[in-house]
Amino acid sequence: MEASFINILLILLIVYAVAPTALIRFGRIGAVSCARKGGDRVAITFDDGPDPRYTPLILDILGRYKVNACFFVNGAKARAHPELIKKITLAGHEIGNHGFRHKAAWFLGPNATSKEIKETNRAIEELTGQQARFYRPAWGLFNMFSIWYYWLKGLKVVLWTYMSWDWSKHATPESITHNVLHRIRDGAILVLHDSDSTPGAAPGGPARVVAALPQILEGLRHRGLRVAPLHELVMDKSNKPTVKKTAQRLWSLIEKVIRKLAGIKDLGGGNTFIWRLALRRYHGTKWIMPDGTALCAGDFYIELHLNNERLLNLISENTSIERMAIIAMREVRNGLPELARLITNDEQFSKAKVLLGITILHRGTERMGFTAYDIKPCFFRTVTCWYEKMLLALFHPGGFKNLKSYRDNLSPRYVVITRQEIIRRYPPAGKTSTTHGQEG
Secondary structure, three states: OOOOHHHHHHHHHHHHHHHHHHHHHOOOOOEEOEOOOOOOEEEEEEEOOOOOOOHHHHHHHHHHHOOOOEEEEOHHHHHHOHHHHHHHHHOOOEEEEOOOOOOOHHHOOHHHHHHHHHHHHHHHHHHHOOOOOEEOOHHHOOOHHHHHHHHHHOOEEEOOOEEOOOOOOOOOHHHHHHHHHHHOOOOEEEEEEOOOOOOOOOOOHHHHHHHHHHHHHHHHHHOOOEEOOHHHHHOOOOOOOOOHHHHHHHHHHHHHHHHHHHOOEEOOOHHHOOEEEEEEEOOOOOEEOOOOOEEOOOOEEEEEEEOHHHHHHOOOOOOOHHHHHHHHHHHHHHHHHHHHHHHHHOOOHHHEEEEEEEEOOOOOHHHHOOEEEEOOOOHHHHHHHHHHHHHHHHHOOOHHHHHHHHHHHOOOEEEEEEHHHHHHHOOOOOOOOOOOOEEO
């Protein structure tokens, strides 16, 4: 029943990198990849520059056609070519943040992630006198920390409607033009590249963009589409993101994969109970509980998880975080007798010495017999905090906006109750069998 090392690595990868990318790329949470229809507008963006070979040529073409674009620049290249940044700005184009050295967020820790964004923001502000408003991550990849960092810094994440594949080695000016004009529609955000020095880019790709760009602009004009500044499309208040329930359903699917890999099971019949759990072996140092129980290396414990779907079904659009915590604690309390019966009657789970969970909604757990322990500052604590807050923002009706005022007071803690204590407080009524272990 214990999760293997490979499964643990897969779970960490899903939680830290794959799930945030899926939520944003497919759930459209916190990012814009197209604008609403009805304005006959499209936006053109360029990634990976500035480049002294190609950026001036692109600027000349845009100037001839009197259209504005947004250049998502790498901070290191902006520092190396400040004259190009100034030329872009003087021509009336917008500048967005594309990371400092075009590193994929999947392979960056929190500090490296923030540095990629922060250093480029600083370069843009120093060179233009304006703060960056837009951000596009390298390869469109996100991690758990990057989501929070964009939100906290007020950056608008802008992706694209579809790719032109201008960076591939088989691209030609004709194929780029066809890929753009064949799929073009009102509200589209186009992405092209004005540099070929990033990993994966075919040499000479931007030269083909330079050759294709006049044909693309003529084609857009012929179709009655106006090339609008990016801010006009992105900051349009009528541009609504995908309904939040879509993201919740997507996360639920991702969570099922995580639970399967981790061996986490539902207690009871699906969404009837608040608890999900897994039987684990303890690998830490000796841990003495308040009632004298010693949890030693090799001992079994039950890892507790909350059933987010069950909690979501119990809250409304007007539920405050305080009220949500009260509802969660009520459900936790109602589920404790079932846990007591489980560890009394079940052959496997009865081997557990303690029941342990991690939560940011830990206020009031002491009254139910749990002991709350601080998690020492470390990478695990930081990632857990971001993960818990992301879930709370996703499943709470107020989302990030409502959560923002609480973020400094929400920190994850271990909540632990021993086998003896839960049986003493919630004594099972006889040795009746209990339903458990259904797959999530």
